[in-house]
Amino acid sequence: xxxxxxxxxxxxxALPRALTPMRPRLARRAFNSPEYIFELKxxxxxxxxxxxxxxxxxxxxxxxxxxxxxPELRDLRxxxxxxLDGEIVVCDSRGRPNYDLLAGLALRAPLRGRGPLPPGPLPPGPxAAKRGRGPIFVAFDLLxxxxxxxxxxxxxxxRARLLGLGLGSRILAVPEHLDDDGEPFLDVVAxxxxxxxxxxxxxxxxxxxxxxxxxxxxxxxxxxxxxVAALVIDxxxxxxxxxxxxxxxxGAIAFAGDAYVPPFLGxxxxxxxxxxxxxxxxxxxxxxxxxxxxxxRPRLVAIVEHAGLENGELCDARFxxxxxxxxxxxxxxxxxxxxxxxxxxxxxxxxxxxVLNSLPFxxx
Numbered sequence: 001x002x003x004x005x006x007x008x009x010x011x012x013x014a015l016p017r018a019l020t021p022m023r024p025r026l027a028r029r030a031f032n033s034p035e036y037i038f039e040l041k042x043x044x045x046x047x048x049x050x051x052x053x054x055x056x057x058x059x060x061x062x063x064x065x066x067x068x069x070x071p072e073l074r075d076l077r078x079x080x081x082x083x084l085d086g087e088i089v090v091c092d093s094r095g096r097p098n099y100d101l102l103a104g105l106a107l108r109a110p111l112r113g114r115g116p117l118p119p120g121p122l123p124p125g126p127x128a129a130k131r132g133r134g135p136i137f138v139a140f141d142l143l144x145x146x147x148x149x150x151x152x153x154x155x156x157x158x159r160a161r162l163l164g165l166g167l168g169s170r171i172l173a174v175p176e177h178l179d180d181d182g183e184p185f186l187d188v189v190a191x192x193x194x195x196x197x198x199x200x201x202x203x204x205x206x207x208x209x210x211x212x213x214x215x216x217x218x219x220x221x222x223x224x225x226x227x228v229a230a231l232v233i234d235x236x237x238x239x240x241x242x243x244x245x246x247x248x249x250x251g252a253i254a255f256a257g258d259a260y261v262p263p264f265l266g267x268x269x270x271x272x273x274x275x276x277x278x279x280x281x282x283x284x285x286x287x288x289x290x291x292x293x294x295x296x297r298p299r300l301v302a303i304v305e306h307a308g309l310e311n312g313e314l315c316d317a318r319f320x321x322x323x324x325x326x327x328x329x330x331x332x333x334x335x336x337x338x339x340x341x342x343x344x345x346x347x348x349x350x351x352x353x354x355v356l357n358s359l360p361f362x363x364x
Contacts, residue, residue, distance in 0.1 A: 233270055
C-alpha cells in the first residue's frame with residue numbers, strides 16, 4: 001500500500017460548483033434535547049459562498065449567481081479553499097431580519113431574470129423604497145476549508161472550525177448557538193419578533209441537497225411555501241385572495257386553501273402577476289368559480305403564514321410575499337417530525353444572550 005499524495009495547490013484551486021445546500025424538515029413543536037444545538041432561523045435567501053482560484057462566488061440553492069442582486073457582498077473575504085453555507089439577510093430599523101426588505105433590494109438590482117430572480121413583470125414591492133440595514137451574509141456552516149471537504153465531519157466540529165476562522169466583518173456574521181434547550185429559545189425568539197429556530201443534530205454530517213431530520217425547523221408562526229395558482233381580484237384594491245397550491249408526489253398541484261392578501265399588498269400582487277395569467281386552472285381537481293378569479297401559470301412561489309392544515313387545506317392563511325428564490329418542488333406538505341423533549345436546564349438569561357449576540361445589528 002502506498003499513501004496518496006495530494007497537491008495542496010491543486011486541492012484549493014477548484015471547489016465543487018454543483019453543491020446544493022442541506023435543508024431542514026419541520027418539527028412538530030420546539031423541544032429540548034442534548035443531541036441537538038439550536039440556532040436562529042433567518043428570514044433571508046439561502047446562499048453558498050466559496051473562494052478558490054476562480055475567485056469569490058455567492059450562489060443560490062441551484063447555483064445561480066447572487067452577486068448581481070447583492071453586489072455589496074463582492075467585498076467578502078474568505079480564506080482560499082473555503083465554502084460557507086448561510087443566508088443573506090437585510091435587517092429592519094429594529095435590527096430584525098426582514099425578507100421583504102431583502103426582496104426590495106434584490107428587485108432593484110440589474111440583471112433580474114438571471115440566476116435566482118424570476119423573469120417576468122415583477123415590480124418592486126411596497127417596501128422596495130426602504131433600504132434596511134445590510135445586506136449581510138450570515139454563515140452558519142463550514143463545508144470546505146483549505147480545499148478539503150468537511151461535510152463528513154460532525155456538525156460540532158464544523159461549527160468549531162467556522163468560529164475559529166474569525167471571519168466576522170461588516171458584511172459577514174457568524175451567529176452563536178444554544179445547546180440542548182429549544183423551548184426557551186423559541187420563546188425568546190418570539191418575543192423579539194423573529195421567524196423561528198433551527199435544531200441541528202450535533203453529531204450530524206452535512207448531506208448536500210438532503211432534507212432530513214438531522215435539521216429541524218420550528219416557526220414562531222407556522223408558514224409554508226405555496227404555488228401561486230390563482231388570485232381573486234377586487235377592482236378597488238387589487239388582489240384580495242390567493243389560491244394556494246401544494247405539489248404531490250406525482251408533481252400534480254392540489255388546491256390547498258385560500259390565503260388572505262392584506263390591502264397594502266393587493267395592488268402590487270395584482271400588477272406583479274399579470275404576466276403569468278392563464279386561461280385554465282393548474283389545479284389537479286376542479287375548483288369552484290368565483291367573481292374576479294384569475295388563473296395563473298404555476299411559476300411563482302408565495303410565503304404564507306397559517307394556523308395549521310385541516311383536510312389538506314391551510315387554515316387562516318395570510319399572504320406575506322413572493323419568494324425570490326422559490327422553487328415549485330419546495331411547495332409540498334411537510335410531515336412534522338416528533339422529537340422527545342426533556343426539561344430545560346439552560347440558565348434563564350442564556351437564550352436571550354444567544355439571540356442578541358447572533359443578530360448582526362443591535363436589536364431594539
